[in-house]
Amino acid sequence: MCLAIPGKIVEISSDNTDSALVDVVGVRRKIDLGLLQDDKPAPGDWVLIHVGFAMSKISEHDALDQMNTLRALGEIDGAMQEVQGYGLEDMN
Amino acid sequence: MRFVDEFREPELISRTAEEIRRLAGDRHYRLMEVCGGHTHAIYRFGLKDILPENIELIHGPGCPVCVLPMGRIDDGLSIAQEPGVIFAAFGDMMRVPGTQGSPLEHKARGIDVRIVYSPSDALKLARLNPQKRVMFFAIGFETTAPSTALTLMRAKAEGIHNFSVFCNHVTIIPAIRAILDSPDMRLDAFIGPGHVSTVIGCRPYQWIAKDQRKPIVVSGFEPLDMLQSIVMLLRQLKAGEAKVENQYKRVVPWEGNRAALRAMAEVFQLRPYFEWRGLGFISQSALRLNENYAAWDAEERFEVPGVRVTDPKAAQCGEVLKGVLKPHQCKLFGHECTPEHPIGALMVSSEGSCAAYHNYEHRKAAMVTSLSSIA
Numbered sequence: 001m002c003l004a005i006p007g008k009i010v011e012i013s014s015d016n017t018d019s020a021l022v023d024v025v026g027v028r029r030k031i032d033l034g035l036l037q038d039d040k041p042a043p044g045d046w047v048l049i050h051v052g053f054a055m056s057k058i059s060e061h062d063a064l065d066q067m068n069t070l071r072a073l074g075e076i077d078g079a080m081q082e083v084q085g086y087g088l089e090d091m092n
Numbered sequence: 093m094r095f096v097d098e099f100r101e102p103e104l105i106s107r108t109a110e111e112i113r114r115l116a117g118d119r120h121y122r123l124m125e126v127c128g129g130h131t132h133a134i135y136r137f138g139l140k141d142i143l144p145e146n147i148e149l150i151h152g153p154g155c156p157v158c159v160l161p162m163g164r165i166d167d168g169l170s171i172a173q174e175p176g177v178i179f180a181a182f183g184d185m186m187r188v189p190g191t192q193g194s195p196l197e198h199k200a201r202g203i204d205v206r207i208v209y210s211p212s213d214a215l216k217l218a219r220l221n222p223q224k225r226v227m228f229f230a231i232g233f234e235t236t237a238p239s240t241a242l243t244l245m246r247a248k249a250e251g252i253h254n255f256s257v258f259c260n261h262v263t264i265i266p267a268i269r270a271i272l273d274s275p276d277m278r279l280d281a282f283i284g285p286g287h288v289s290t291v292i293g294c295r296p297y298q299w300i301a302k303d304q305r306k307p308i309v310v311s312g313f314e315p316l317d318m319l320q321s322i323v324m325l326l327r328q329l330k331a332g333e334a335k336v337e338n339q340y341k342r343v344v345p346w347e348g349n350r351a352a353l354r355a356m357a358e359v360f361q362l363r364p365y366f367e368w369r370g371l372g373f374i375s376q377s378a379l380r381l382n383e384n385y386a387a388w389d390a391e392e393r394f395e396v397p398g399v400r401v402t403d404p405k406a407a408q409c410g411e412v413l414k415g416v417l418k419p420h421q422c423k424l425f426g427h428e429c430t431p432e433h434p435i436g437a438l439m440v441s442s443e444g445s446c447a448a449y450h451n452y453e454h455r456k457a458a459m460v461t462s463l464s465s466i467a
């Protein structure tokens with residue numbers, strides 16, 4: 001759980017600027033941007049996500065590297081299942 | 093093995109390994125990787141087979157699931173049995189044994205146990221189930237604590253009162269201090285945690301270099317990252333230096349993440365002391381909710397037994413956690429204790445050294461053959 005997942009910001013919610021939709025290799029979920037208050041990301045930016053919160057902004061190049069690391073670590077499936085929130089994402 | 097082909101820049105890896113061999117000469121070095129993510133990566137990538145024998149990697153206390161004493165799991169599960177309670181926790185927690193079984197085994201007995209990916213998903217459960225009381229079993233170092241903090245700030249702002257947190261967040265610096273203070277521990281240098289440092293930055297490690305004269309390099313998780321960090325450590329050691337260096341600059345800012353630190357300061361206070369498996373009671377090493385968040389503090393809202401439970405006698409999780417024993421030296425390793433039937437938490441989490449050792453080390457023969465082409 002200490003490994004972070006990279007995602008690309010697709011959209012920032014209009015009624016709550018701390019909430020964003022991200023794309024993680026094709027899977028979309030809402031994440032919280034509250035921990036990046038001092039350096040808000042914009043749509044198109046890449047962030048490292050840990051337990052549903054963006055932790056830091058990173059370059060696209062580093063995001064792709066991080067994805068490779070997760071893949072090589074055999075953590076991709078688990079990470080994707082986590083990102084999908086064990087089904088909770090659909091229960092809005 | 094397949095994943096070896098996935099290493100980027102294999103020539104650079106073999107050159108870096110060569111550099112390590114040259115720098116290490118014939119002295120024996122003991123380097124501790126503090127973070128469980130690094131432990132996992134070291135075994136998964138078979139780094140031990142790339143490194144010369146005289147570079148010994150000691151696994152540190154950085155697996156949050158592993159360092160939690162069984163009594164805390166029992167306490168959390170006792171709250172789970174109160175009427176109308178939903179027990180929510182990360183997937184990593186689900187198979188961790190308590191005295192009466194793991195959270196998953198409690199679920200099988202009809203207790204309402206849910207896996208969540210995020211503390212904010214636990215808060216969502218509370219919103220969706222207003223007639224229930226959702227208790228989030230929070231674990232993790234400074235990487236995770238800010239997310240719990242922000243979730244509590246959201247719960248307070250929205251006035252969600254059927255949500256509480258059973259807080260087991262711990263802090264990494266006092267654990268490193270306890271390890272350095274322990275008399276049976278000889279270490280030359282530290283591979284510093286990557287993602288904890290995105291939050292706390294590199295400054296909090298300075299006493300390790302200054303007062304303890306041990307080099308520390310904050311490192312990324314790729315094989316090349318870790319090998320480069322080892323080169324940086326060896327260069328310092330050879331030059332008789334002790335500095336904090338940041339190999340993981342692309343992700344870790346020197347100053348850390350101020351917004352995350354502010355969220356932690358808003359919600360948490362330090363506990364005077366907290367018990368760690370293997371390390372015993374460490375003062376000011378864990379967080380609890382402060383009085384402004386008492387209404388969301390599961391330890392205030394529920395009757396918590398707070399019993400201390402010792403690990404099963406033959407289990408040597410403590411010694412393995414301290415780095416005094418290697419995983420396979422535990423009497424239960426691979427026989428009574430396996431990833432399928434874990435006795436200790438170190439066999440549960442992918443970041444636990446026993447699980448990592450069990451999952452990868454027995455494939456060593458296969459790895460050595462294929463690694464000989466790179467290293």
Ligand code: SF4
Nearest residue numbers: 407409422429436446
């Ligand atoms: S093998 Fe099992 S009992 Fe022994 S130290 Fe590891 S987790 Fe603990």
